[in-house]
Amino acid sequence: MLAVYADQGAEVAQWHRSVVGDDRGNAHAIDVWRGHGHFLHQEDSERFAAQLRAWLGPIEPVGAGSAASADAPAVARE
Numbered sequence: 001m002l003a004v005y006a007d008q009g010a011e012v013a014q015w016h017r018s019v020v021g022d023d024r025g026n027a028h029a030i031d032v033w034r035g036h037g038h039f040l041h042q043e044d045s046e047r048f049a050a051q052l053r054a055w056l057g058p059i060e061p062v063g064a065g066s067a068a069s070a071d072a073p074a075v076a077r078e
Helices: 007-020 045-056
Strands: 002-006 029-033
Touching: 002 007, 002 045, 007 029, 029 045
Parallel strands: 002 029
Antiparallel strands: none
């Protein structure tokens, strides 16, 4: 789970960390961005996107390493 809080959410973030613990390795990322308001993804879109990509990085896409999905478009090969 990825949770990003603004300044006002610092106490909630601390509580959140205590609830989820760290029994799933890096599956949980809880962060507080100082100096930001409610719309973090709009106020600092590059930082938000980078944090999201970093959090998703270790996750293997569904179907990775397996046969192509039936819903995937066919690719012609010559």
